[in-house]
Amino acid sequence: MPRVTVHLLRHGEVFNPDGVLYGRLPNFHLSERGHAMAELVAGHFKDQADAGNAPVYLVASPLTRAQETAQPTASALGLDIVTDPRIIEARNHFEGMKVSKGELLKPKHWRYFVNPLRPSWGEPYQAQAERMLAAARDARRRAFELGGDGAQAIMVSHQLPIWATRRSAEGRRLWHDPRNRECTLASLTSLTFDGDDVVGVSYSEPAAALLPGAATTPGA
Template sequence: MSPRATVHLLRHGEVHNPDRIVYGCLPNFHLSETGQAMAELAARELERRAADGANITYLAASPLTRTQETAAPISEKLGLPIASDGRVIEAGNHFEGLHVNRSELLRNPRHWPKLVNPLRPSWGEPYREQVDRMSEAIKSAAAEAVDRGGDGAEAVIVSHQLPIWMARSSIEGRPLPHDPRSRQCNLASLTSLHFDDISAGTRPRIEYCEPAAELYSGVIQLPGS
């Protein structure tokens, strides 16, 4: 029988972004003070699970600043180095660097070609490409965790809302085009994928939790995060 594994997809904490910029893959967008507290709460939750017997052996994160900073307290508490994985980076977005103002974007003709096909979507990386790269990263993380810890080992991947939601939507068989407001992937949330057999190609069981829910009031939630 092939080994079991769990891969936790952790979204980063709140970003310091008072100008409400679509930051996407832009560098040097740091966690806010609240975001740092969110990362700490997520790390404590994983530390608690490890104390209860979870064998967490591998930690990876998107190379972007906000995900690396979210991974840092996990690395400290669990004694794991952070592996940087470009496959779990935020999706590219034509509107990176712009202020979030839907009516302004619609009035500017230079943006219109990027708005013609929301099913792909035409403004950024295709949904299917996000699924493919996330799937490969998840498989790699599961295998790495098992190589280090044996049957039932666990991995953590710190990523971004849209790639995490695309991975989950694909696993659950939902259409990839969606209303962003429908995503169940809040700041510093954990989407846990439980694989009964990492080599069988079967769908994992999914659990979702929000270790930082107490800090959600008043936080800034923008696309491209």
């Protein structure tokens, strides 16, 4: 069967001076560092293109930070950005809040902690992985139509959906300690497909030079 790689690209750093969990809220733009991260990723893919292995299909979450991360790569490769709502950030009860120990201990939130394995405070991990993998398989098919065997696609998404997708693809349990996610800003989690089956997962950080000092507040 033909092999295609779909790169799950996490967006760059977000301008978020209040440190809120921004989730699906609109108008959270990249910071200056985030734009620089997006440019580094674009350079990474341009180097691949110059070597004769250019990604041929580019998809992004509808959220502002994902669209802004995708733009330099679209310009570098001459690709249109296809917007896919299936790769949006996870839903989360705490969206828009500055999450702290004091906030989490408020009784009004307690009912959202009844099942941390699902999790009960937001979109189930399983639902995230399913929608992301469905979108990745569609991106795989479109990339193959455009580039044939060995083609590449890029999907610009968000940390938690990417991490849930990776754990699902690797056959691992989906509940996890958020502090242990391997999905830094502007990182690539790359799925190798043989037909519609994921047969390999790799990880890289083309913007690693800009990670020291970057914001660590997650989107969800």
